[in-house]
Amino acid sequence: MSGLSIENLSMRFDLPNGTSVQALKDVTLSIKEGEIMSVLGPSGCGKTTLLNIVAGFLAPTDGQVVMNGHRVSGPDAERGMVFQQGALFEWMSVRDNVSFGPRMAGQRERDWAGNVDHLLDVVGLRDFKEKAVYELSGGMQQRVALARCLANDPDVILMDEPLGALDALTREKMQSLVLRLWKETGKTIILITHSVEEALLLGERLLVMAPRPGRIHREYNLPFADLGVGQDLREVKKHPDFALRREEILGMIWDMEEEIMGRQEQSA
Amino acid sequence: MIVLAIYVAIFIASFVIVKFAVHKATTDYTSLKTVTFGDESAVTPNRIASVISILTIFLLWGAFTGSRLVPGFMHAPGPFMGDATFTYTAEAEGGTTDDATVTVRVFEVGTEVEMPEVAPGDGWAKNDVDTVGAWRSGLIRVDRNDELGRDQGHTVIAVNGTPIAPGGSVMTEFGRVGMSQKGTLNFEPAKGWQMEPIWLPPPEAVLARVGEIAREGYRDSTLWEHLGYSLFRVVVGFFFGALVGIPLGYAMGLSNWFRGWFDPIVEFMRPVPPLALIPLVIIWAGIGEVGKIILLFLAALWIMAIAARSGVSGVAISKVHAAYSLGASKWQLMRYVIVPNSLPEIFTGARVAMGVCWGTVVAAELVAAEKGAGMMIMVASKFQLTDIVIMGIILIGVIGFGIDILMRWAEKTLVPWKGRI
Ligand SMILES: Nc1ncnc2c1ncn2[C@@H]1O[C@H](COP(=O)(O)OP(=O)(O)O)[C@@H](O)[C@H]1O
Ligand SMILES: [Mg+2]
Numbered sequence: 001m002s003g004l005s006i007e008n009l010s011m012r013f014d015l016p017n018g019t020s021v022q023a024l025k026d027v028t029l030s031i032k033e034g035e036i037m038s039v040l041g042p043s044g045c046g047k048t049t050l051l052n053i054v055a056g057f058l059a060p061t062d063g064q065v066v067m068n069g070h071r072v073s074g075p076d077a078e079r080g081m082v083f084q085q086g087a088l089f090e091w092m093s094v095r096d097n098v099s100f101g102p103r104m105a106g107q108r109e110r111d112w113a114g115n116v117d118h119l120l121d122v123v124g125l126r127d128f129k130e131k132a133v134y135e136l137s138g139g140m141q142q143r144v145a146l147a148r149c150l151a152n153d154p155d156v157i158l159m160d161e162p163l164g165a166l167d168a169l170t171r172e173k174m175q176s177l178v179l180r181l182w183k184e185t186g187k188t189i190i191l192i193t194h195s196v197e198e199a200l201l202l203g204e205r206l207l208v209m210a211p212r213p214g215r216i217h218r219e220y221n222l223p224f225a226d227l228g229v230g231q232d233l234r235e236v237k238k239h240p241d242f243a244l245r246r247e248e249i250l251g252m253i254w255d256m257e258e259e260i261m262g263r264q265e266q267s268a
Numbered sequence: 269m270i271v272l273a274i275y276v277a278i279f280i281a282s283f284v285i286v287k288f289a290v291h292k293a294t295t296d297y298t299s300l301k302t303v304t305f306g307d308e309s310a311v312t313p314n315r316i317a318s319v320i321s322i323l324t325i326f327l328l329w330g331a332f333t334g335s336r337l338v339p340g341f342m343h344a345p346g347p348f349m350g351d352a353t354f355t356y357t358a359e360a361e362g363g364t365t366d367d368a369t370v371t372v373r374v375f376e377v378g379t380e381v382e383m384p385e386v387a388p389g390d391g392w393a394k395n396d397v398d399t400v401g402a403w404r405s406g407l408i409r410v411d412r413n414d415e416l417g418r419d420q421g422h423t424v425i426a427v428n429g430t431p432i433a434p435g436g437s438v439m440t441e442f443g444r445v446g447m448s449q450k451g452t453l454n455f456e457p458a459k460g461w462q463m464e465p466i467w468l469p470p471p472e473a474v475l476a477r478v479g480e481i482a483r484e485g486y487r488d489s490t491l492w493e494h495l496g497y498s499l500f501r502v503v504v505g506f507f508f509g510a511l512v513g514i515p516l517g518y519a520m521g522l523s524n525w526f527r528g529w530f531d532p533i534v535e536f537m538r539p540v541p542p543l544a545l546i547p548l549v550i551i552w553a554g555i556g557e558v559g560k561i562i563l564l565f566l567a568a569l570w571i572m573a574i575a576a577r578s579g580v581s582g583v584a585i586s587k588v589h590a591a592y593s594l595g596a597s598k599w600q601l602m603r604y605v606i607v608p609n610s611l612p613e614i615f616t617g618a619r620v621a622m623g624v625c626w627g628t629v630v631a632a633e634l635v636a637a638e639k640g641a642g643m644m645i646m647v648a649s650k651f652q653l654t655d656i657v658i659m660g661i662i663l664i665g666v667i668g669f670g671i672d673i674l675m676r677w678a679e680k681t682l683v684p685w686k687g688r689i
């Protein structure tokens with residue numbers, strides 16, 4: 001069975017002061033191959049924790065993640081990750097960063113050079129391949145991170161607020177790029193964001209999570225990701241359903257935030 | 269005090285002059301800033317000030333040592349040299365008083381000197397002659413050639429017409445004439461404001477010493493051998509310190525057991541100044557090369573271990589995660605992520621370690637050594653060879669500075685991403 005399934009996942013952090021935080025409770029979910037899913041929710045609802053478990057950086061206290069028919073027990077090249085701040089290697093050029101995965105796998109340069117150059121073309125960094133990564137702008141660094149992830153040819157790409165640190169204009173361009181790459185490569189993508197618009201634009205499926213304990217609150221199936229491929233995203237946002245969904249989800253998250261605030265005031 | 273006052277005066281005067289004479293010709297971004305006071309990034313060292321600062325130091329040095337490199341009119345008043353004269357009035361039994369002149373030739377210490385020749389003069393008190401070195405003083409037995417000596421109750425009652433008594437003194441234009449408790453005169457020629465060469469030799473004397481020692485050597489070794497030995501000890505000690513310290517630091521950054529085992533040792537040894545280890549190292553290893561290198565090894569070891577440890581701890585967890593997700597093995601993570609990521613910290617540590625090693629080697633050589641920069645100045649100081657001492661200090665400073673420049677350059681070429689993440 002290919003694809004990814006998350007089964008009854010729970011995660012509890014025991015804090016040194018004796019209390020514990022239930023970051024995730026009984027999360028079950030399956031993602032088909034080639035699907036792009038966005039995850040939304042107030043901060044602290046366990047989005048990062050969920051992604052870290054799927055990536056294999058954390059072991060859940062309960063439940064399991066099954067990928068391509070086997071249980072996930074650690075990080076692996078089949079699950080690529082894109083972080084909020086690139087997490088690029090400053091001591092390597094753009095090209096060395098992008099070719100990191102193939103090189104670690106022991107491939108020879110002539111085997112990966114073509115693909116790496118192609119990916120640098122796709123993300124528009126052909127002229128920067130010999131540059132040091134710290135000489136690039138934030139948006140360019142994020143494109144290097146995307147290319148680096150794709151060069152390793154993972155089955156699933158996990159993104160934790162990958163565009164969160166970018167300015168609005170760059171962000172919009174990057175959203176188009178993500179959609180294009182998704183269509184061209186057919187990868188399975190899970191993308192965490194705290195922007196409702198981004199979640200709507202980039203999610204065939206949209207997961208809204210609720211906090212304390214972290215759990216799935218609602219799920220949507222949306223047409224916007226497909227519409228956005230090869231189209232100006234501003235056109236997509238003009239779609240009447242888009243505004244409707246946005247207001248609905250915004251309201252939902254507002255209510256959750258208010259509930260959190262109320263609880264904090266009570267306990268204070 | 270006078271020197272400090274002159275120094276401050278030059279500081280202020282040159283500031284005012286440069287401020288009015290040099291209009292800012294630069295048109296960089298900083299010159300467009302309206303708020304500069306309080307904006308640290310707008311403060312850059314004024315190179316004119318640096319040049320004047322260095323010139324001032326040499327000027328003051330030259331002026332107060334009577335250097336030939338500084339024009340004569342800028343010299344601080346030097347010690348009196350030449351023939352000094354004063355008259356004394358003596359009294360002897362019989363109540364008669366008589367005057368006579370004393371001529372003292374003041375000469376530069378270390379040069380040949382001849383007695384001045386004067387006529388004996390009339391009366392029973394005869395004119396006297398004597399010699400005294402500059403910055404020194406000498407007893408002058410004026411009664412010795414007089415017709416009435418001490419047996420006749422010869423006593424000096426005045427100098428240059430000013431009455432004088434045992435324990436008192438009279439200032440003349442050539443210096444101070446004092447009288448001891450027993451009534452003997454002594455003469456101390458005016459010292460002026462310049463420093464005696466034995467305290468502070470003029471710059472050209474130091475320069476000449478550099479030339480001489482570079483050519484002929486000092487204590488059986490040439491200057492380059494002395495400096496070379498010191499440098500050699502530093503490089504070897506630092507090399508072994510880094511060779512052991514860096515892997516130790518990595519191990520401490522990567523393994524609980526290593527961290528636990530070495531933490532107490534490293535944390536204890538870190539605050540112990542390497543200088544405090546000198547006596548123990550001498551007891552154990554003697555004053556030869558081995559002892560010096562062990563000392564420098566220990567000085568560099570802890571610094572490098574701590575630098576490597578914090579280099580490992582400083583790696584962003586997202587980079588480690590990224591590498592694993594891209595399929596890196598533990599060994600590859602070490603080789604391609606942990607080690608390069610720790611290089612900036614290691615370079616910072618290396619710079620500190622090099623500085624500490626250089627200071628430690630000089631100190632160790634001051635205590636005991638057969639060769640080396642520190643030994644050279646220590647031995648020279650015992651023989652009051654101030655010019656060698658000053659030369660040594662300047663060379664030690666220059667080499668220390670050179671080492672730091674070299675390390676900074678290496679850092680810039682090898683870890684260009686430092687501070688730019
Ligand atoms: N390593 C950890 N130790 C203790 N608590 C943690 C840890 N990681 C996350 N948490 C807690 O788990 C909850 C979920 O965190 P996270 O997954 O980062 O949320 P999100 O990414 O949605 O903002 C938060 O309450 C957070 O405080
Ligand atoms: Mg998060």
